[in-house]
Amino acid sequence: MKVICILCDQPFIPDKFTEKKLRKHPHRIQLCPDCYVRIKNQVLKRQRHQQEDPPTAEARAAQTPELHEETNLYSND
Numbered sequence: 001m002k003v004i005c006i007l008c009d010q011p012f013i014p015d016k017f018t019e020k021k022l023r024k025h026p027h028r029i030q031l032c033p034d035c036y037v038r039i040k041n042q043v044l045k046r047q048r049h050q051q052e053d054p055p056t057a058e059a060r061a062a063q064t065p066e067l068h069e070e071t072n073l074y075s076n077d
């Protein structure tokens with residue numbers, strides 16, 4: 001049984017456990033071991049980075065919607 005990796009489009013042979021899962025759920029997307037390790041490292045790196053320095057006040061302000069400006073528009077009229 002061959003599976004196509006969604007990231008690198010390379011066919012790879014899944015291990016027995018993954019193969020069993022794919023037989024039950026054939027539409028699940030699959031990563032080849034290479035991509036899996038690559039993505040895992042990126043995620044771990046990002047998580048470590050976030051833990052080391054939390055988002056600054058500017059970054060938090062960018063994430064929150066600016067409701068104050070809208071309310072000010074109405075009060076000016």
Ligand SMILES: [Zn+2]
Pocket residue numbers: 005006007008009010031032033034035036
């Ligand atoms: Zn891949």
